[in-house]
Amino acid sequence: MNGLAKRLSARDTSVQSRALGDALFSHLLPTRRAEGWRWSDIQSALNDINQRVRVPREEEWSESAEAAVAHSARAGNVIAALAAGTADGWYSSWGPPFSNTSNPMFDQLGEVGSVGGRELEANEELVVVQHLKPEGGLAAHCYDFVVGPGARLTRVLLQSGDGVALVSGRVIVREFGQLRQFVLAEGAKLARIETHVEIEGEGAEVELHGVYFCDAGRHADLTSVVTHKAANGKTKQLIKGVARKGGRGVFQGKIVVERGARKTDARQYHHGMLLEEGAEIFAKPELMIHADDVACAHGNTAGGLDESALFYLRSRGLAEAEARALLIEAFLLEAVPEWLPAAVRDEVEARIGAWLRS
Amino acid sequence: MFEVNDLYVRVGEAEIIKGLTLAVPAGETHAIMGPNGSGKSTLAYALAGRGGYEVTAGAARLDGADLLALTPEARAAKGLFLSFQYPVEIPGLSAIAFLKAALNAQRKARGLEPMPAPALLKLMREKAQALNINEDMLKRPLNVGFSGGEKKRFEALQMAVLQPRFAILDETDSGLDIDALKLVAENVNALRSPARGMLVITHYQRLLDYIKPDRVHVLARGQIVKSGGPELALELEREGYDKYLRAA
Ligand SMILES: Nc1ncnc2c1ncn2[C@@H]1O[C@H](COP(=O)(O)OP(=O)(O)OP(=O)(O)O)[C@@H](O)[C@H]1O
Ligand SMILES: [Mg+2]
Numbered sequence: 001m002n003g004l005a006k007r008l009s010a011r012d013t014s015v016q017s018r019a020l021g022d023a024l025f026s027h028l029l030p031t032r033r034a035e036g037w038r039w040s041d042i043q044s045a046l047n048d049i050n051q052r053v054r055v056p057r058e059e060e061w062s063e064s065a066e067a068a069v070a071h072s073a074r075a076g077n078v079i080a081a082l083a084a085g086t087a088d089g090w091y092s093s094w095g096p097p098f099s100n101t102s103n104p105m106f107d108q109l110g111e112v113g114s115v116g117g118r119e120l121e122a123n124e125e126l127v128v129v130q131h132l133k134p135e136g137g138l139a140a141h142c143y144d145f146v147v148g149p150g151a152r153l154t155r156v157l158l159q160s161g162d163g164v165a166l167v168s169g170r171v172i173v174r175e176f177g178q179l180r181q182f183v184l185a186e187g188a189k190l191a192r193i194e195t196h197v198e199i200e201g202e203g204a205e206v207e208l209h210g211v212y213f214c215d216a217g218r219h220a221d222l223t224s225v226v227t228h229k230a231a232n233g234k235t236k237q238l239i240k241g242v243a244r245k246g247g248r249g250v251f252q253g254k255i256v257v258e259r260g261a262r263k264t265d266a267r268q269y270h271h272g273m274l275l276e277e278g279a280e281i282f283a284k285p286e287l288m289i290h291a292d293d294v295a296c297a298h299g300n301t302a303g304g305l306d307e308s309a310l311f312y313l314r315s316r317g318l319a320e321a322e323a324r325a326l327l328i329e330a331f332l333l334e335a336v337p338e339w340l341p342a343a344v345r346d347e348v349e350a351r352i353g354a355w356l357r358s
Numbered sequence: 359m360f361e362v363n364d365l366y367v368r369v370g371e372a373e374i375i376k377g378l379t380l381a382v383p384a385g386e387t388h389a390i391m392g393p394n395g396s397g398k399s400t401l402a403y404a405l406a407g408r409g410g411y412e413v414t415a416g417a418a419r420l421d422g423a424d425l426l427a428l429t430p431e432a433r434a435a436k437g438l439f440l441s442f443q444y445p446v447e448i449p450g451l452s453a454i455a456f457l458k459a460a461l462n463a464q465r466k467a468r469g470l471e472p473m474p475a476p477a478l479l480k481l482m483r484e485k486a487q488a489l490n491i492n493e494d495m496l497k498r499p500l501n502v503g504f505s506g507g508e509k510k511r512f513e514a515l516q517m518a519v520l521q522p523r524f525a526i527l528d529e530t531d532s533g534l535d536i537d538a539l540k541l542v543a544e545n546v547n548a549l550r551s552p553a554r555g556m557l558v559i560t561h562y563q564r565l566l567d568y569i570k571p572d573r574v575h576v577l578a579r580g581q582i583v584k585s586g587g588p589e590l591a592l593e594l595e596r597e598g599y600d601k602y603l604r605a606a
Contacts, residue, residue, distance in 0.1 A: 311408050312446040316460035316516065317434035317467060326459060330450030330499075 056085025437523025
């Protein structure tokens with residue numbers, strides 16, 4: 001054991017899996033036996049794109065991987081460590097410190113890797129829309145935010161492209177802070193979007209929504225952990241996804257309500273639709289509740305298209321392909337939140353529509 | 359205009375329709391009555407082309423075209439319309455977007471241009487108003503949270519907008535209150551014309567007071583076991599189906 005190992009055990013307060021930490025010590029990527037990676041085989045995905053990758057050691061981390069991202073990396077977050085090793089600068093150009101849904105900040109994530117983030121001051125509002133479209137290699141990005149008291153972070157991530165696309169975001173939310181997140185994942189050789197949220201202040205509100213769709217040979221993985229550490233917090237999560245033959249969707253969503261987090265209200269739903277024989281959707285929803293007086297609801301389904309709905313539309317004259325597209329579109333759009341900036345919403349709708357009619 | 363000949367329909371393992379024959383000439387409205395489970399909805403679904411309703415023998419024609427060879431959407435384009443006994447809820451698809459897509463799909467199948475948006479909106483508003491359907495309802499997801507009567511009124515609205523050649527109304531009256539029943543019946547009657555035909559499935563004479571049928575048929579044991587004028591409905595109301603079931 002080296003010094004890094006000691007620091008990890010002393011500082012590992014996060015709920016990230018220890019298995020990831022093991023991978024980090026060995027500088028190897030997690031295998032499918034590692035917790036949280038069972039359905040996302042990062043090693044074979046990287047083999048397929050002819051990339052030899054090991055997890056960089058701490059001394060190899062970019063200086064710009066400041067304390068926050070380094071914290072995630074030390075805690076065993078492989079994506080954070082990869083990003084820390086490849087990033088060429090700390091990215092937080094989201095100023096002046098004011099933006100809103102009619103004036104979002106747009107940001108194109110690079111081909112290789114980046115680290116960044118921002119601490120929102122009390123009552124500040126920040127709307128960040130990130131596009132990620134790697135062209136076939138490995139891209140690893142790690143972002144770290146703190147949402148100050150009464151502040152609101154709206155974060156949108158739109159993933160497309162090819163290769164292995166990895167994003168990890170960590171958000172600490174203080175009292176009465178709000179985090180609203182929407183992810184659109186079109187899948188890639190392997191696309192994994194991780195979100196780690198820690199609710200540290202009372203009365204915080206978190207929304208984590210997402211849509212994924214996977215064609216043959218594409219893999220989209222939405223993984224999240226929300227930890228309620230303070231009372232009166234709210235989490236709402238709705239993830240919807242579809243897969244065609246040879247495509248694989250993964251949803252892993254954990255909500256932890258710690259002992260002190262009384263009166264937490266947590267709702268988590270994941271609904272997947274298998275569009276063809278040979279499509280795959282794996283889901284692992286987890287609610288871990290250690291507090292009293294908590295309202296929790298969850299639902300997780302994976303099924304096919306509703307045949308009676310399809311017949312209803314066809315009986316009104318809609319051609320089968322169009323009827324299918326309309327129904328799947330309606331299914332997915334339910335997870336696209338109202339609060340998206342209008343231009344982003346248009347883009348999301350257009351991308352879903354284009355994919356369904358491709 | 360509409361003929362069904364010696365039709366057999368199987369659902370799963372069960373043969374439900376067993377040699378049914380029926381003809382509705384252009385301009386006429388016929389009623390089908392029959393006990394629960396006698397196969398009225400099965401007949402309607404099979405005619406509209408629903409999967410799982412396997413026609414094992416027989417024929418069905420609309421204006422001479424072989425309906426059974428067509429997809430459900432092609433049957434609709436030919437002018438067939440089925441008002442569902444249980445309209446399907448579709449979360450996420452607004453009623454108005456659905457209606458627009460349906461009308462334009464039918465127009466496209468008939469070689470017509472899409473209806474310009476303003477004209478379409480005007481048409482829908484006008485028809486909706488006649489059925490006492492407010493515009494907010496049109497913006498809601500299709501049938502989701504609609505009351506039973508609202509769903510049936512929305513079926514009637516679809517029919518009014520789509521202007522089918524031949525309509526099958528499967529228990530349009532169920533779920534409607536007395537005023538709504540009159541309103542829907544008025545709208546259905548407004549569609550009656552020498553070029554159109556209708557088949558009205560119902561359990562109750564009351565609907566037939568408003569939508570006066572030219573002929574009434576009794577469906578039992580998978581067949582039409584008796585046909586007659588409007589007075590047959592009155593007789594059924596008095597005496598029930600007993601004698602038709604025992605006649606087996
Ligand atoms: N999927 C199925 N598998 C087997 N039997 C079925 C299936 N669907 C319907 N049936 C049976 O077919 C018969 C006819 O049903 P149908 O719905 O056509 O009756 P109906 O005349 O419309 O009745 P109601 O007046 O109650 O609406 C019933 O006995 C029903 O149980
Ligand atoms: Mg029925």
